[in-house]
Amino acid sequence: MKVLVVGSGGREHALCRAIANSPLCGALYCAPGNAGIADVATLVPVGSEDVEGLVRFVQDNAIDFVVVGPEGPLVLGLVDRLTALGVKAFGPSAAAAELEGSKGFMKDILAKYGVPTAFYGRFTDAGAAKDYVRKHGAPIVVKADGLAAGKGVTVARTEAEAFAAIDEALVDGRFGAAGAEVVVEEFLDGEEVSFFALCDGENALPLASAQDHKAVGDGDTGPNTGGMGAYSPAPVLTPELEARVMREIIEPTVKGMAAEGRPFKGVLFAGLMIMNTPDGPVPKTLEFNVRFGDPECQTLMTRLKSDALAALVAAADGVLDGIDLRWHEGTALCVVMAAEGYPGDYRKNTEIRGLDAANAVDSVTVYHAGTKRAEDGRVLSVGGRVLGVTALAPTVAEAQAAAYRGVDALDWPEGFCRRDIGWRAVGR
Template sequence: MRILVIGRGGREHAIIWALKKSESVSRIYCAPGNAGIAKMAECVPIPESNFEELRQFAIDIGVDLVVVGPEDPLFEGIVDYFEEKRIPVFGPNKRAAIIEGSKVFTKELLAKYKIPTAEYRSFENYDEALDYLHKQKIPIVIKADGLAAGKGVTVAQSMEEAEQALKAMMVDKEFGEAGRKVVIEEFLSGQEMSILAFVDGNVVRPMVAAQDHKPVYDHDEGPNTGGMGTYSPVPHIPQSVYDQAVEQILKPAAEAMVQEDRPFRGVLYAGLMITEDGPKTIEFNCRFGDPETQVVLPRLKTDLADIFVATVNGRLQDMDIQWSDEAAVCVVLASGGYPGPYAKGIPIYGLDEVRESVVFHAGTEFKDGQVVTNGGRLLGVTGIGRTIAEARDKAYADAAKIRYEGRHYRTDIAQKALIAAAGRSDS
C-alpha cells in the first residue's frame, strides 16, 4: 500500500513513524515533510495548500490512501477535493472540520446538545464584547473564533490583559479573519487532559489519555504555544474520569455531528478540563494533536494503517485497538523567542548522539547537508519507559544532547504526574 501523508510537523513525523511499522505499507510519501521525515519517507516539495498539485501527484503515483495532518487544509476542504476523484483519504470533510475551524460553532453545538463546557458568550462587535468583559470575573478566557495555529487563546489573569487580548483580536486583527468573532469564556480550573479518538460517524474508539503543556515557560507561565511537551498516560486522573469524558463528551459530540448532518470521520481531539464538577470541554480539534501524537502513537500496538483504512471504509466498529502499558514523555525543543519572532537557518547539532529516545522533527529542514531550524517548535524528544519517571529521564537526557543557538525547552514536563505519584506513595 502506498500512502501520502500531508504536512510538515512533528505530528506528521510521528504518524509516518507509526506507519513504517505496518507490513501492509510499501511506500510512504510526505508533502512537504521536513528534515527528519526525509529519513523515513520520500518528501515531495508541494505545500499543504496546493490542493490541485497534491491531488495530481496522488493520481500520478497511484496512492492507496492519503492522510491529512494539519488543520488548515482540512478546514479548507482538502478531503472533499480528494474524494471528488474517489481517492481514499483519512480526515474529516469541510463540513465536519468546522468543529475546530469555528469556536463559536462548537460552543453552540455543545450548548444545544448539553455537552459539558464552560459558560460563554460570543461577539462580532468589539464594543459589545468589551462591555460584557468588564462585567466578568478574572481570570477569564478570550478566544479567537477561527484557526490561529494554537495561539488564538488568552487566559487573562488581569482585566488589562483581557482588554489587550480582545483588542488584538478584534481591532488590531492580529489573527486576521480568525479574530472577526470572539468567544469570551468562563475560566475553568483543574487538571487538563487530552483524549483523541478515531471516529467514524457514531463509532468512537478513544485513544489513551495525554496531558499537554501549552505555556512556553516552566510552571505554566508565559504565553500559550502550540504545545511545549506532553506525556501519556495521565496516572493522577482516575480511569472513571476518563470513562466519564468519553461517555459524556466524545461520544455525544460525535453523535451531535451526525445529527447536524456533519458526520465526522477521522481523529477527533477533545481538550478537557477536569473540574470539581467533572470533565468539561475546552475545545475540539479535527485532527491528531501536536505534540500529543508523539506520546500516544508510540503506545499504539494495533497497526495504524489498518485503523486508517478501516475508518475510511466505514469498518472502524470492527477494529479491536490495543494499547501498550508503557509510558511516553515528549519534550519540545523550540527556537529562541518562540512563540514570538525567531530566527531560522540555525544549525542543529547532537541529533546523532540521541540513544534512548525517538526524535520527531517539526520545524527543521536540510540546508547544505546540515539540519537547521525552520520554525518555532523544532523537535519533540520522546522517551518511552515502564513508568513516567523512566520515560521522562530518557527524554531529558537526550534533549540535553541536542544543541543550537537559542535553544529553549521546559524543564517541568510531566512533573505533575511525578508529584502525584510521590503523594500516593507517601499516603
C-alpha cells in the first residue's frame, strides 16, 4: 500500500515508525512531517489543515490509505472528502468528529446514551451561565465548546474565577467562534487516566490505558501544557476497571453514535476520572478526543507488537472483530523535551545535538515533534514540545530510568523536561 500520514508531531512520528514496519506498507509519506519522520517517510510540504492540498496530493500520487493524526483536519472533513473519492482513511467523519469538535455535543451524547459523566449546562448567554454557577457553587469547570488548542478549559476554584472564564469566552471573545458557547460542568475529583479504543462504526477494540502529565513543572506545578510526558499502561486502570470502561463508556458511545447516523470510525480517546467512592473506584468521562493523544501515542506504539497498519485498515474497513492485538509486557514511558519558555513564548531554531547517542541508549527511542532539518544537516527546534524520549522496560521504574538516560545523552541546552514522569506509577 501507498500510505499517507497527516501531521507533524510526536504522535505522527510514532505512527509512521509503526506503519513503516508493516509488511503491508510499500511507500510511506507524511504531510508535513518533521526531521525525525524524514528517516522513515517521504515528507510532503502540505499543511495538515490544507484539505484541498492533501486531497490533491492523494489523487496525484494514487495514495491507497490515509492516516489522519490531528483533530483539526478531522473536524474540517478531510476523511469525508477522501471517502467521496473512494480513498480509504483512518479517522472519523466530520459529523463523528464533533465528539471532540463540540464539547456540548459530546455531553449531550453522553447524557442521551447513559454514559457516566459530570452534570453540565450549555450556555451562549453569560448571565445564564453565571446563574448556573451560583446555583451549583465552586469548584466548577468552564469549557469553551469548540477547539481552542487546549486553552479553553478553566477549573475554577471560586465562583469569581468561573465568572471570569465565562466573560473571557462569551463577552471578550478570546476563543473566537470556539468560545461562542460554553459548557459549565461539575468538578470531578479523583485520578485522571486516558483510555484508547479502535472503532469501526459498530465494534470497539480496546487498545490500552495511559497517563499523561499536563503541568509544565515537577510535582504537577505550573501552567498546563499539551503534555510533558506519559506512560502506558496506567496501573490505576485495573483490568476490572478497563472492562467496565468498555462496557459503560466506550461501547454505549459507539452504539449511540451509530444510532445518531454518525458512525464513529477511528480511535476513540476517552479522558477519564477515576473517582473513589464507598463502593470502590468508579470511572466517569471527562471528555472524548477523536484521535490518538500526544504523547500517549508514543507509548502505545512502542508497546504494540502487532501490525499497526493492519489494525488501522481493519478499523476503516469495518472488520475490527477479526483483529487480535498483542502487546509487549512491561511499561513504555515518554519524557517530553520542550523548548525554553514553553508553554509561553519559547525559543526556536536552536540546534539539538546528541540524538544518535540518545537513540543508542538501550530500549530508548527518540520521537521528534517540533523539529526540522536545516540545509546543512543540523536538527533544529521549531515547536514548543520538541522531542519525546521513550523507553520500554519490564517495570515503570526501569522505563523511567532508561528514558532519563536518553534525555541526559542529548546535548540541547535550550531544552528542558520534567524529571518526575511516571511518579504516580513508581509510587504504587
